[in-house]
Amino acid sequence: MPGGPVVFEEKDGVGFVTLNRPEAGNRVNADVAAELRRIAAEVGYGSTVKVVVLSGIGFFSLGADPEARAAMAGPAEVFDRLAAASALAEIGQPTIAAISGDALGQGLELALACDFRIASQTARLGLNQVEQGELPWDGGTQRLPRLVGRARALDMILTGRVLSAEEAVQAGLIHRAVPPEALDETVRGLALDLAAKAPVALRYAKEAVLSGLDLTLSQGLRLEADLYFLIHTTRDRTEGITAFREKRKPRFEGR
Secondary structure: OOOOOEEEEEEOOEEEEEEOOHHHOOOEOHHHHHHHHHHHHHOOOOOOOOEEEEEEOOOOEOOEOHHHHHOOOOHHHHHHHHOOHHHHHOOOOOEEEEEOOOEEOHHHHHHHOOOEEEEEOOOEEEOOHHHHOOOOOOOHHHHHHHHHOHHHHHHHHHHOOOEEHHHHHHHOOOOEEEOHHHHHHHHHHHHHHHHOOOHHHHHHHHHHHHHHOOOOHHHHHHHHHHHHHHHOOOHHHHHHHHHHHHOOOOOOOOO
16 A cells, blocks of 8 residues: 555545554554554544544554664653554544454554454454563553453453454454454444444544543433533434434434
8 A cells, every 4th residue: 555654544434544564564663653643633523534444454563663662762752752542542533443463562552542443353462562571551551451351451461462353352352353354344334334323422422431431420420411411402413303303314414
């Protein structure tokens, strides 16, 4: 695929973000991280993008680029210049990681920052940083246990064990594993299905779930109620009601 280290294309309301360093296993260097942060910022609330798909050519990503890290002054510079998962996690639209090949180390941390993870049956997934004398640092120690529970997260992180796609499904790490030849179609189908829904409702529902995880139950219920009342002030909600009464498909505008 021609282009830079990360390629962005918008089609039918879906923003396709593709890691484009196949010769380096799509490892994250400063250019990749900067592009991911830039794209994450640009597909924000003023964008026509309704869903974001993150994928890689060949591999998903084998993690941080060791050569890039070796050229940096120390861990502070590595974190400042290579971290990208938090930027992906801040995207308001639904995000899908299409894992066509191995997602290891920081590569898996990027996938963990997405809302959906669909993988090829041949993919392998793991946080293997302990084998290199360090620990996950781009959100892995925090996002993984929230997905799979403390026991499984400790097992994966402390042993560096790499899971097959089937094991990852059973652990709750990925939503689905499909044959390699069906991955693109499966991801595209999910993305288009989400893109056809009310963008504001998708954003608010995502916010309610993700922000609610850091709140008490009573606080989370209040957040849910606030967002419920707020969405009734939107044009999309009016359009949904009108379309139902007129027995037609709604034409949502994201307002």
